[in-house]
Amino acid sequence: MNLTPAEENYLKGIYSLGVSRNGDISTNELAALLQTKPASVTDMLKKLAKKGMITYVKYQGVSVTTAGKKKALEITRRRKLWEVFLVEKLRLQWDELTELSDALEHVSSPLLLQRLDEYLGYPKFDPFGDPIPNEHGEMSENPRVAILDLSVEQSGKIIGVNDNSSSFLKYLDKAGIYIGAKILVLDKVDFDGSMELLIDNKRRQFISKEVAANILSMVY
Amino acid sequence: MNLTPAEENYLKGIYSLGVSRNGDISTNELAALLQTKPASVTDMLKKLAKKGMITYVKYQGVSVTTAGKKKALEITRRRKLWEVFLVEKLRLQWDELTELSDALEHVSSPLLLQRLDEYLGYPKFDPFGDPIPNEHGEMSENPRVAILDLSVEQSGKIIGVNDNSSSFLKYLDKAGIYIGAKILVLDKVDFDGSMELLIDNKRRQFISKEVAANILSMVY
DNA sequence: GTTTATTTTTAGGTATGACTAAAATATATT
DNA sequence: AATATATTTTAGTCATACCTAAAAATAAAC
Ligand SMILES: [Mn+2]
Ligand SMILES: [Mn+2]
Ligand SMILES: [Mn+2]
Ligand SMILES: [Mn+2]
Numbered sequence: 001m002n003l004t005p006a007e008e009n010y011l012k013g014i015y016s017l018g019v020s021r022n023g024d025i026s027t028n029e030l031a032a033l034l035q036t037k038p039a040s041v042t043d044m045l046k047k048l049a050k051k052g053m054i055t056y057v058k059y060q061g062v063s064v065t066t067a068g069k070k071k072a073l074e075i076t077r078r079r080k081l082w083e084v085f086l087v088e089k090l091r092l093q094w095d096e097l098t099e100l101s102d103a104l105e106h107v108s109s110p111l112l113l114q115r116l117d118e119y120l121g122y123p124k125f126d127p128f129g130d131p132i133p134n135e136h137g138e139m140s141e142n143p144r145v146a147i148l149d150l151s152v153e154q155s156g157k158i159i160g161v162n163d164n165s166s167s168f169l170k171y172l173d174k175a176g177i178y179i180g181a182k183i184l185v186l187d188k189v190d191f192d193g194s195m196e197l198l199i200d201n202k203r204r205q206f207i208s209k210e211v212a213a214n215i216l217s218m219v220y
Numbered sequence: 221m222n223l224t225p226a227e228e229n230y231l232k233g234i235y236s237l238g239v240s241r242n243g244d245i246s247t248n249e250l251a252a253l254l255q256t257k258p259a260s261v262t263d264m265l266k267k268l269a270k271k272g273m274i275t276y277v278k279y280q281g282v283s284v285t286t287a288g289k290k291k292a293l294e295i296t297r298r299r300k301l302w303e304v305f306l307v308e309k310l311r312l313q314w315d316e317l318t319e320l321s322d323a324l325e326h327v328s329s330p331l332l333l334q335r336l337d338e339y340l341g342y343p344k345f346d347p348f349g350d351p352i353p354n355e356h357g358e359m360s361e362n363p364r365v366a367i368l369d370l371s372v373e374q375s376g377k378i379i380g381v382n383d384n385s386s387s388f389l390k391y392l393d394k395a396g397i398y399i400g401a402k403i404l405v406l407d408k409v410d411f412d413g414s415m416e417l418l419i420d421n422k423r424r425q426f427i428s429k430e431v432a433a434n435i436l437s438m439v440y
Numbered sequence: 441g442t443t444t445a446t447t448t449t450t451a452g453g454t455a456t457g458a459c460t461a462a463a464a465t466a467t468a469t470t
Numbered sequence: 471a472a473t474a475t476a477t478t479t480t481a482g483t484c485a486t487a488c489c490t491a492a493a494a495a496t497a498a499a500c
Contacts, residue, residue, distance in 0.1 A: 006457060027478055040458055042479055047456090059465060059478060090335040103327050109320055115310040226487060247448055260488055262449055267486090279448060279495060 024061025244281025
C-alpha cells in the first residue's frame, strides 16, 4: 500500500512515539508532535487504519501494525541516508538538516536508495548517532556514549549533546567542538574530572567534567 | 513569491515551450506536455498570472514574465544539479532520471543548492549536454555535436542520441556505447564515412556513418 | 459571410489535508 | 454516584489541484 507524504509523516510520528512506550499513542500527543490539530489527526488515523498501517479504535489510541512498522522503518531509512549525505558529503550542519530531510525522506525509489546507501559506504548510524535500519528494517546497537566516559587514548566522533542551551552551544563553537568532529582523549584529570582532547588531529582543548558529561560521541 | 510544486511544474513547462518559439503558448500544448486537461491548465494559468509569473490574456495564450523566467531558470538549475548528482555520483542512467528529478527539483534550499553545486565541481552542463543556469540564470553555450563531426584524435563524452528507437538503443548497448561514455576518434574512413572509436580508453568499436550521425557528444 | 470545427473557458464536482466549533466520550474530583 | 474537566470525534468549511461536461470564443471551411 502506497502512502502520501502527509500519511508518511503521521505514520513516522506514531511509530516514533511508540518505540519508547508500552501503551498506545493518544490523539493529542500526535497533534502536538506534528504541529497540527487533534481533529486533523483523527481524520488521518482513519485513513491509515483503512490502509492497514495502524490499529485504531475510537477513543482508545493508536499503534502501528506489522506492515506499518515496516513502512515506518523504510521512511526512517530514507531520511537517515539523506541526512548522512547532507552531513558527510555536503557538509551541512546539524540544525540545517531537519527541514531538508523532512522533504527528502519522501523521495522513494528503491534504486536511488540502494545507490545512495552504496555511495555512502553502507552507514550504520545517522549524523546524530542513531542507527539506520537496513533494507530489512534491522538496526545495529547504538554505541552513543558521553565523552566523559571515554578513557585516555580512546577516540570517537562527536554525534550530539545533552544540553541545547545557546550558551553551551556557543561555548562548543568557541572550543572548536562540532557535530562530526573526530576526537581523541589525551588526558583525564582525576582530581576534577576534566579532560584534554585532540580535535580533528590538530587542536588541543581542555574541557571541564560538566562539559564532558554533555557531549555525546560514537566510539570507533 | 513562492510557488507550490504544481505551480513550479507548470511554470517550467511554459518556459521550456517558450524558449524555442516566438509567439505565445497555447492551453492545449501545455496540457499535452504536462499530461493534464486543458481545464486544469486554465485554472493554473490564473494562479500563475496572479503571482506575476506569466502574462496571460484569456484565449490569447501565455508567456513568462521577467520574474517568471528567473524562477523557471532557478527550478531548472535545481533539477539539473540533481541530475548531475544522480548520474555522476550515484551512477544512475539516462532513463532513470526523469521521475527522480521531477521530485527533487522542488527541494529548494539556497544553502543545499550552493553546497551541491560546489560538491559537483560547479558543472556547466547536465548529463544530456544541456547547459545548467548559474545562480544568476546565466548559461554557457551548448557544445553538443554529432560524433560524425568529430575529427580523428578528438575526444568527447556521449551525451545523447537523435534516434530513440529501441532498435537503435539496443544496438548502442551491444556496441558498448552509453550516456556518459568517454570516446576518442581513432579513425575516419573517407569512402563510407564510418568511424573507429575508443570507448572508455579500452574498447575499440567500428560504427557506420548513419550511427555516428545519431550520437551526440560534448567535446572536451 | 455563414456554417462547422477546434480551442479555450466556465461551471460544478471530487479527493486530500488542513481548520474551527460543537457534540460525544472518557477521565477526575468531590 | 453525580458533576466537572479533559480528550477525542464529528460536522461543516476552506484551499489546492485535479476532473467532466457544457458554454463561449476563436479559427477553418465552404
Ligand atoms: Mn516529511
Ligand atoms: Mn516536478
Ligand atoms: Mn472552479
Ligand atoms: Mn469531515
